[in-house]
Each structure stands twice: as C-alpha cells, then as structure tokens.
Amino acid sequence: MIVEFLGDFGPVAQRLDMVPAGTLVAVSGTVTRVQVLGADEPRAIVTLTGLSGESAQCAVDTERYLDVWDLLVEETPVQVCGKVRRPLKNMPALVDALAIRPAVVASAREFTLRYTTADGRQVRVLPRRGVETVGRLLMKLADRDEVWDIEVLDGDGGDVTFGFSCFADERAVNA
Incomplete structure (x- = not known):
C-alpha cells in the first residue's frame, strides 16, 4: 500500500x-x-x-x-x-x-442492490466490493430458488447488474 x-x-x-x-x-x-x-x-x-x-x-x-x-x-x-x-x-x-x-477517501461509487426473497423485496446500498461479496452469496441462493429478481442500479438508476463479475456468468446463461 x-x-x-x-x-x-x-x-x-x-x-x-x-x-x-x-x-x-x-x-x-x-x-x-x-x-x-x-x-x-x-x-x-x-x-x-x-x-x-x-x-x-x-x-x-x-x-x-x-x-x-x-x-x-x-x-x-x-x-x-x-x-x-x-x-x-x-x-x-x-x-x-x-x-x-x-479521512475523506476517494471512495468507490455506491450502488443499490435489489433482490426478492420469501420475505419480500430487499434493498441495500453498497460500494462495488460489497456488491461483489453479497452478489456471490445471492447467486448461490438463487441457484436454490431462495432469491430472485436480482438487480444492481448505479447512482442514476441505470441497471449495471452485469457490470459485476459475480453476475456476469448469469448473462451468458440468459442470453
């Protein structure tokens, strides 16, 4: 460092x-x-x-x-x-x-991670690293049909889900 x-x-x-x-x-x-x-x-x-x-x-x-x-x-x-x-x-x-x-650190942008579980719609605001970490877990849960409708939005509300490596493989499956 x-x-x-x-x-x-x-x-x-x-x-x-x-x-x-x-x-x-x-x-x-x-x-x-x-x-x-x-x-x-x-x-x-x-x-x-x-x-x-x-x-x-x-x-x-x-x-x-x-x-x-x-x-x-x-x-x-x-x-x-x-x-x-x-x-x-x-x-x-x-x-x-x-x-x-x-410290004021030039931080990575924050993203809104949204997904649905049996308990309803979930929303979390996370930095890029947080989305990657939580996203990997969500993908495992999605494979077991415990989570669905996963999406990541940038600060302007644009869908950037497939800009994260944890969701990139899903794009190939859905193509």
Whole structure:
C-alpha cells in the first residue's frame, strides 16, 4: 500500500514495504479488519485497504485504542499517522499508529442492490466490493430458488447488474 512521508526533498509517496523502519508516515484507507487483543488493556491490529485493493496493517496501542475505538469499524475511511516497524525480518512492514482520524477517501461509487426473497423485496446500498461479496452469496441462493429478481442500479438508476463479475456468468446463461 502507498504511504506518504516527508523525504529529504519534500513529500514522498512510496509503497510501505519500501520505506525504512522508523520513518514517520501517513496512510489512508478503509478499515477492512480489526483484531482486538487483550481485555483489560485492549489494543488492536487494524487492516486498512486502499482503492487499489492493497492493504496495510496498523498496530494501535491501548492508549490510542481507548481514544479512537469508535473509528475502528469496518468500512470506515481513516488516516493513520505513525512509524514504520518490521516486527520480524520475513514479515511485512506495519505502521505503529500515533494518530488516527477520519479521512475523506476517494471512495468507490455506491450502488443499490435489489433482490426478492420469501420475505419480500430487499434493498441495500453498497460500494462495488460489497456488491461483489453479497452478489456471490445471492447467486448461490438463487441457484436454490431462495432469491430472485436480482438487480444492481448505479447512482442514476441505470441497471449495471452485469457490470459485476459475480453476475456476469448469469448473462451468458440468459442470453
């Protein structure tokens, strides 16, 4: 994942795995996983994922976790500032968080996913990745006749269902 830091001649953007340990960096992305460790003194390992799909892990100590736990929720865009650390030689670098704040990330467009079940019409608004994830499950349920009338609409209301890989094979079947 790309991180930003101040180099000898100004701002630098570089892959985290190329940045020397101890360098103060900033990384922005969407929280995609939070692993809370310890009950009495909670700390966390947070996975941030960028729009490219690359991810970085950030270690959040107890003091900071207690201050920012409400930001560490999946699908929340954040910016983490901290120092690069390599726990073991053969492990990827991670960022020891010194500060975490909400971030405005150039996010993927949101889509409206609609489908029908025995309980009636269902509607969810999801980013592209969410549509792909839920769509795969819906296709399995459709094979068992538990879901039908699946469609995905863009922000303008246009049908973009077959623009998602999870539904692309269905187009070939219905052609």
